[in-house]
Amino acid sequence: MSGLELLTWARGPGLALALAIGLFGIVLRVFEIQALGRKADFAKARAITPGSGWRTIVSRSLPPPGMLKRAPLTYLGGYVFHIGLAIVVFGFAPHIELIRGLFGIRWPGLPNLFVDAATVAAIAAMLAVLVGRLTDPVKRLLSGFGDWLAWTLTFVPLLTGYAAFHHLMENYTLLLALHILSVELLLAVLPFTKLFHVVSLFMARWYNGDIAAKKGVAA
Amino acid sequence: MKRPAANNIGGALSDAGISRRDFLGFCATLAAAYALPTFSVGAIAAALEKASRASVIWLSFQECTGCTESLTRSHTPTIEGLILEQISLDYHHTLQAASGAAAEQARDDAMRANAGKYLLIVDGSVPLGNPGYSTIAGVSNVDMLREAAKGAAAIIAVGTCAAYGGVAAAQPNPTGAVPVSQVIQDKPVVNVPGCPPIPVVITGVLAHFLTFGSLPELDDLGRPKIFYGESIHDRCYRRPFYDQGKFAENFDDEGARKGWCLFKLGCKGPVTYNACATTKWNNGVSFPIQSGHGCLGCSQPGFWDAGPFYKALSMPTTNAQKAAGIAAAAGVAAGAAMAYANRRKKAAAKAAHAPVKVEDLVQEKKP
Incomplete structure (x- = not known):
């Protein structure tokens, strides 16, 4: 199978398969979590603070007082990686074309130089947090297979995308195919790994913020 | 002859x-x-x-x-x-x-x-x-x-x-x-x-x-x-527009008239290796991209079967939305089935729950 054939498979059946598995998993897990069924809360709210759930979604992304100093690598590394990844995914013109091809929505892309810088920053941040995780005895103890898997599945698309764009290896077509396939793998396993936080984070934060507000600790 | x-x-x-x-x-x-x-x-x-x-x-x-x-x-x-x-x-x-x-x-x-x-x-x-x-x-x-x-x-x-x-x-x-x-x-x-x-x-x-x-x-x-040895894309005179994020969205829009990159119109230059962009055609007069049409990738094996000519290289080549729609519906059905199973499990556990009475408790004697 040549690089172009692999690329064609990745753009066709591969994408459909990954999208189907990913979407199936996401819908299944969201539905399952929602249907777990908490008992109805009949208690009167201690304070009326509308929007606490929504505010918590944002506020939980900010470090609690003192934490930025205590764990700078975790916070700064996390910010640089997540923001960098968002710029790469939603700012690179070919990525926007993919989204347009799938969902019909589009927006202007960013210049390649900017996207390139974001990619380098995201890769560097990922490597830094990996070293942090490996060298910190507590983090290392807390890390399981799922954590290493999530890191690898996220890192490979960034690396292959960067290598393809810069022709770091001989065959651009093959690298592009591998890049798309690595993203498809990420998409397919996303609902069944810790990567599901991409979706569940918003649900969990909203719920925590909302219930905390009812108990009088509004965000 | x-x-x-x-x-x-x-x-x-x-x-x-x-x-x-x-x-x-x-x-x-x-x-x-x-x-x-x-x-x-x-x-x-x-x-x-x-x-x-x-x-x-x-x-x-x-x-x-x-x-x-x-x-x-x-x-x-x-x-x-x-x-x-x-x-x-x-x-x-x-x-x-x-x-x-x-x-x-x-x-x-x-x-x-x-x-x-x-x-x-x-x-x-x-x-x-x-x-x-x-x-x-x-x-x-x-x-x-x-x-x-x-x-x-x-x-x-x-x-x-x-x-x-x-x-x-x-x-x-x-x-x-x-x-x-x-x-x-x-x-x-x-x-x-x-x-x-x-x-x-x-x-x-x-x-x-x-x-x-x-x-x-x-x-x-x-x-x-x-x-x-080199791709059309890497040797293309329109490459700077690709890097600047300037694309023709249509064959007769302003971007097309200004000669911007044809990637979004399906140009296969990035995965096509040929000398078109350097030697050009007709005694060096022009080549397809210079004439306003994206590269079809004609010097690559299997280019006829490599997806639509007018879809960007990063776009899906098949109807992935249909598969996604079916998968989402299946996800809802599977989620409902799991929710039902979870609830039944919960109800069964509740029903099977036997309250412990004081007389059921046995004091352990220390050896």
Whole structure:
């Protein structure tokens, strides 16, 4: 199978398969979590603070007082990686074309130089947090297979995308195919790994913020 | 077929009114293409001038004659064209005056007289599905290829059909079309793909053979690296617009008029390796992207089956939305089933729960 054939498979059946598995998993897990069924809360709210759930979604992304100093690598590394990844995914013109091809929505892309810088920053941040995780005895103890898997599945698309764009290896077509396939793998396993936080984070934060507000600790 | 009086290329070019300045210019282009130093221009010129007229047999199988048209009609007269004229093109059933038995006799004679030395050029794919799908003088393409390849010094597969199967081999490949390299595996085969290939690329490979007596270095797809070493995208004059994020969204929008990048209109330049963006076509006048149309990727294997021509390279080639819709519906159904199972489990656990009474408790005695 040549690089172009692999690329064609990745753009066709591969994408459909990954999208189907990913979407199936996401819908299944969201539905399952929602249907777990908490008992109805009949208690009167201690304070009326509308929007606490929504505010918590944002506020939980900010470090609690003192934490930025205590764990700078975790916070700064996390910010640089997540923001960098968002710029790469939603700012690179070919990525926007993919989204347009799938969902019909589009927006202007960013210049390649900017996207390139974001990619380098995201890769560097990922490597830094990996070293942090490996060298910190507590983090290392807390890390399981799922954590290493999530890191690898996220890192490979960034690396292959960067290598393809810069022709770091001989065959651009093959690298592009591998890049798309690595993203498809990420998409397919996303609902069944810790990567599901991409979706569940918003649900969990909203719920925590909302219930905390009812108990009088509004965000 | 017209034959010049001179028996070497130098004399023939002179007879045809090509000045030495023009000839050296052509040699300098070749030297640059092959990344040779300036002083090698004289050596190339000397070798080409003295080169005896190599016998060339040109076989056309499942093809559209576009490759021959590209070479002979693109511009006249050119040094490239004349160089080709100066080789002894002993058989080419479209160009030769003879037909029928006389034509086949010319091929037999050339093969016998130049056994082991002649160049075999092939355009078109070879049908293996049924030998009767394509025949010349009653001989199937595959038999003629095998016979002609036996005495050839080297084989040049001209055009994407001969190099990779091309349009005939596109799905569902009704004739069982295969490229030359799949039939002939004991001889060097140089692929010069393109639909059609660039004339100067064809003559460049011939000139290399005539000058150095060997074939140029090939890539992993059997193409000369000098012409197919870089992608169209990397050599495209519109590349800066790609990097700036400036794209034509439509064939007649402002971006198209300003000559912005055609990636969003389906240009396959990033995955296509050819010399279009550097040598260009029609004597260096233009190439498809310069004319406002994206690259189709015609020099790549299987390009007919590599997705729609007008969809960006990063866009899905199939109806992925349908699969996604079905999967989402299945997810809802599976989620509902799981929710039901979870609730039943919860209810069963509640029902099975037996309250513990004080009398059930036994005090453990310490040993």
